[in-house]
Amino acid sequence: MHSLTILLGILAALLVGVISPGPSFLLVARTSVAQSRRAGLIAALGMACGATVMALIALLGLHALLQSVPVLYTVLKVTGGIYLLYLAWQVWRGAATPLQVQGDGLPAQALTRTFWQAAATMLSNPKAAVQYGVIFAAMLPAHPEPGLLLMLPPAVFLLEGGWYTLVALLLSSEAPRQQYLRAKTGIDRVAGAVLALLGIKLLLSRQ
Numbered sequence: 001m002h003s004l005t006i007l008l009g010i011l012a013a014l015l016v017g018v019i020s021p022g023p024s025f026l027l028v029a030r031t032s033v034a035q036s037r038r039a040g041l042i043a044a045l046g047m048a049c050g051a052t053v054m055a056l057i058a059l060l061g062l063h064a065l066l067q068s069v070p071v072l073y074t075v076l077k078v079t080g081g082i083y084l085l086y087l088a089w090q091v092w093r094g095a096a097t098p099l100q101v102q103g104d105g106l107p108a109q110a111l112t113r114t115f116w117q118a119a120a121t122m123l124s125n126p127k128a129a130v131q132y133g134v135i136f137a138a139m140l141p142a143h144p145e146p147g148l149l150l151m152l153p154p155a156v157f158l159l160e161g162g163w164y165t166l167v168a169l170l171l172s173s174e175a176p177r178q179q180y181l182r183a184k185t186g187i188d189r190v191a192g193a194v195l196a197l198l199g200i201k202l203l204l205s206r207q
């Protein structure tokens with residue numbers, strides 16, 4: 001099959017996982033409404049970078065490794081689950097505090113933190129690791145053209161980055177932000193609870 005056809009097929013298969021809401025979606029969405037458009041876009045960039053690293057690892061055969069050494073999956077799962085519970089606790093704890101920093105005046109330090117938080121959320125998501133592994137294993141030919149392998153990481157960057165950029169732009173616009181500000185405590189409690197559930201679900205999951 002033509003390399004471009006294969007690439008488009010892989011991207012289409014990945015898209016389902018990319019747009020289905022999970023911890024990454026929640027983090028970008030909340031950052032965009034609660035902080036600023038710029039912070040939301042930085043979170044989207046963090047997701048794109050994290051996903052690209054994950055795609056590279058998958059290309060290097062992490063999936064085969066995860067299958068032959070199941071304890072590695074367990075380690076990834078427990079780390080990811082605990083990280084989600086930690087994020088959940090932070091969101092929950094801050095629910096009742098009104099927003100102090102507004103607009104794009106956030107210190108650079110906070111933006112750096114947002115970037116790493118997003119990248120860590122993506123990288124500690126074993127579901128995403130498995131999705132990349134399975135799709136690459138199933139859809140890449142036995143001897144892919146070098147061009148295809150070179151195109152894949154930037155394509156993943158654009159796919160994940162594009163989706164989360166869209167989420168950030170939509171949710172940082174005035175109407176959703178005003179609504180969030182009005183109902184912050186409730187929304188944060190729900191977001192914290194959902195993050196915690198996702199963490200627990202991950203900890204209890206088999207594969």
Ligand SMILES: NC(=[NH2+])NCCC[C@H](N)C(=O)O
Pocket residue numbers: 014017018019020021022023024025026051125127128131132
């Ligand atoms: N190809 C993937 N599964 N990427 C990770 C997507 C993460 C998922 N969409 C979330 O919001 O948490």
